Amino acid sequence: MQERSADRDFAAYNEAQEGRPVRPLAVRAAQLVLEERGRSLRTTPDDRLVAVELGSGAGIEARHLADSGFRVHTFDADVSVEAGMAGMARTLDIIHTTTDLAVPFPIPPADLVLSCATLSFVPRAAFPQLWGAVRSALRPHGVLAVDLFGDRDDWAGTEGTFLTRADLEELLTGLEVLALDEEEHDGRSFAGPKHWHTYQLIVREPRHIAGTV
Template sequence: MTDHTPRFDLAHWNAYNTVQGTRPVRALCQRVLALAGPGTRRIAVDLGAGAGIETAAMLTAGWRVTAIEPAADTALTAVPDSDRPALAHRPSFVQDALPLPHADLVHASYALPFVPVADFDRVWKAVREALLPGGYLAVTLFGPNDAWAQDPSIAPGRLTFHSRADVERLLDGLDVVDLDEKDREDRTTRGTKHWHVFEAIARRAK
């Protein structure tokens, strides 16, 4: 097993969440919040919420948030107590949390690639069905050049990877606001690896 091979047990995700507390809000979340405007008590769904850094940003912006995060021991520790009345937590993996609530914002940063291939289509269908008219979708997906796609120690089908054409097909029928592709070496919590990542922001028509 390589240094960067992900594991899939709750102990791993608890350890991952524990070291997330000091990082900034991810740029994908910042961009979609700026586009969507003040939450004004609208509903957001945060898939793979982890320690809750992006969840906390949504709550601060005035959203009510349903956070999906399986590692209950370390979930959402970044969320202040004062914001928790507007937070609902589902302690499960994304593929086990369906159906999702209807929402004006669905955010999934570094979550959907960890949905197994066998479950991905129904998860994506649920994500699309959850999005209300005028609602925003912000997602990270992994491309085929990612180091984990080439790692023989990862069981086939355990992670899901998409080509650019796949990503464009997944977004078909939505208004694509931004589609950014990164194919380069970058850091992880355990060093560096080659990332091939698509970050997409799209909107359902009103």
């Protein structure tokens, strides 16, 4: 078992993702934001919807978001995806940054923050700062869609953040929960057989945040 995130072969994993469909979590979250936009007065060209993806990999979800009308800021630690992301950015509204998510970095204000099966690889000591930065980046009524690993997952005990249900509920304090699915099953990972314990959630920042009008 790979104890540290640095030991995991994310480059091989990202390469193997080529050709897979867009994750349903990204499709559902984007649709929620677009439906909200349709009910709002934010229609000027300079007020574009902004999406942030943490852990973009090869950019499958980023392409979907850009095609859906978002300006997309992507962040990933894997340098092997830089060339592909740069190629997409030549024709799509995508801005890519290579960065370690465990090290503080600026997250632009966003209508949608998406992270598919990535945040749990951030070490526990760095996770609260990153989660706080994500919460701060959400615009009023902004949507956060994320996969997180639970404490009964086979990878629990390795470097990362693996949450009990009580841990998760504490993270969600003050957010409007739109969907929360907890799953536990035996299956496979990129590395082989695995017991999965995951949370998939879509939450929303309340429309009125303290200090905003």
